[in-house]
Amino acid sequence: MMPSPTRAPAPASEPDPSRRNNLALLTSLVHHNGVLSRAQLTKRTGLNRSTVGTLIGQLVDLEVVYETAPSGGAQVGRPSPEVHPTPSIAALAVNPEVDAITIGLVSLGGKVQKKIRFDTERIPTAKEAVNIAAAVIAGMRSELDTSYRVTGVGIAVPGLVNRDDGVVRHAPHLAWRNEPVAAMLSEATGYRCHAANDASLGAEGELLFGAGAGQKNLIYLNGGASGIGGGIIAGGALLRGASGYAGELGHTFVRSSGKPCHCGATGCLETEVSQSHLFELSGLGGGDASQLEQALRENSSQSVAAEVARQLEYLGITLRNAVNTFNPEAIVLDGFLGTLHSLSPGTLDNLLHSQAMDGPAGQVKISRAALGSDLMMIGAAELAFTQFLADPAGAFPAPAS
Amino acid sequence: MMPSPTRAPAPASEPDPSRRNNLALLTSLVHHNGVLSRAQLTKRTGLNRSTVGTLIGQLVDLEVVYETAPSGGAQVGRPSPEVHPTPSIAALAVNPEVDAITIGLVSLGGKVQKKIRFDTERIPTAKEAVNIAAAVIAGMRSELDTSYRVTGVGIAVPGLVNRDDGVVRHAPHLAWRNEPVAAMLSEATGYRCHAANDASLGAEGELLFGAGAGQKNLIYLNGGASGIGGGIIAGGALLRGASGYAGELGHTFVRSSGKPCHCGATGCLETEVSQSHLFELSGLGGGDASQLEQALRENSSQSVAAEVARQLEYLGITLRNAVNTFNPEAIVLDGFLGTLHSLSPGTLDNLLHSQAMDGPAGQVKISRAALGSDLMMIGAAELAFTQFLADPAGAFPAPAS
DNA sequence: ATAATATGTTGGATAGGGAAACAAACTCAC
């Protein structure tokens, strides 16, 4: 049984928690792996063959998954049918940024079905962002109602977000303070909404569907126009902290008598390592990450090389701290931090091996993010999937048959 | 049922994992809280009254706990009998340091029954440490065999320890490298031995029995003769990392162009903040933590005040990083770091409020460690209790009746 | 073809927690 010790027991009408747990386990496996044979599910869960059969049967009835004929994998024995996530179960994703709001629709299984980028003239207020998102969702509404079962909405915000109540405590680059965005969007759309820090969701996205697949301890760092955000996976789960604020590696101390940061401190990573310096030096007025990367690659000036080296050094200090503190298996760099790393491959590895403690440093692999521009959609959607995945049978009372 | 998805299912002969889980849950609650009434256990576990009754009955048969008549707590209703941990179930604790090896015996419930400090002439080698510990344990052996059921031995080592295999990767202050201390002591004593970093175990000890009781996110920092160690509790569990090396906050970067550290980097907290500076300035040649504290309190010289302020500033940088990264509810300072904090109360709080991000910083409480010199014994013993607590029915096949 | 292997399927057995009814032991009010 193992009921959650912190929580009161579930009301009597609900099915036995153990069944729910096992359904949740299977659903999560299928969602995060895309396709799995029943035999693989049996191995992965440790459950009995017959039990998996029953459970899959229920999930098929619930239209959470569907089965297809075995693919002819040349293997001895009776082939096992393949279990797929139902793509009509989906979650909405919203990602407000300084210059745009992106709204997406993501299927169970992590496939991005739609992605709509709404460019804004100026930095949106929370109210504007919610209005835009609600309007886009309203436009999709008839399609959503007819062709999808929507589990909810996840909002990825570049700033401190209290994950429990969905209030943005402070998003400096958006100039938001104490905005209850989840409640606002919930009010406007009628969907259950959740909000969290964008980089935390990025970490979960890369963990489940991207460069960190299968890892249990992973550090994700993203550099964008809105500074540097971080998300940490420890022991297989996202590090949340007391209120979900954990992971702010962008404000790691990297330099004595450094410049003051908007956070109140001095010498933060985010003030020393920034995309805008690189844009200036490379001669570009602005643009996206790939344009920056190309410009930097083509520019062989001394000043650019020096700046890249300088920024990598500060990034190295942050990674050194993080490696000593977390002993992760992998570090995933996204945005212009991925660019910096790729411009001078090996530099960060060398810094880590010389400066971090040899135990933890010996195991780290540094890589670039794999999911690109879909990542925020996938991460935010995951936030809205969580509740569904925890109780796939209870989320949609009657299967749409 | 919820079998662990990563692990193969348990052999068929064993009892149902759900019963094991519930027994483990109850045993842990009793162990960590000392005494609990059956009614409290019912509330805490969320299990049914009758189920708790059955389970406690089994634990009584196993002599893991015993019940006593209700204490007359003035409360309406039938009084609930109290459940106590059996003190004859115990774990051994070993803590090698630069100048001594301490061996202890800790009962279920966390009470230190014995503590034997063996002072060494010089820094002990791993072999010497193991020999001394084995000899002391051999001396206790007849008593252990007649009066106790020993679950195993936990070794708390000041250095990087791979918790999975019990190998000390590197303990700089002891000058140990790649020493399989757990295997060595296991060989010498016949007990199951486990090893881990001392500060990590300190964090667990304070979490379960000390200043961090009830918290879910906690940072423990200990300053001693052997540098600064850290342990991090995140989401209720110790942060281990890929190999159990996590938590090395003593090597947080705090100063540009700082002194080189033995770890290979420069500007580490451990090189800037150290007990020996304070001993020199206070005029003491050496001594223990309480002597140092008294000397510093009585010394009103400018140079001492300046050094205390300087060290607190660097400690503040580490805590700033840690708070931004972990969003903990509590920070527990031990050893001379606790002394520093108490000499200038409020300084660290002010530093955090001005420098750390306001979301996470608003919630942190900084306090001193509560368990004093028993902490390492309790923490190390916990390491040896873990396996027992996970399966209280399976650890000692036949109850000694 | 036949053997070997792996997997789905079915029916029965079992375990273990939950619910309800009852018993017990306490406080409180009068």
Added chain:
DNA sequence: GTGAGTTTGTTTCCCTATCCAACATATTAT
């Protein structure tokens, strides 16, 4: 004191979900 109200232990019965074993099925290897 005595009865009412409250809380908890105890017992019995039930239900659920898993496991097991036997059989059926579909594939590869020989």
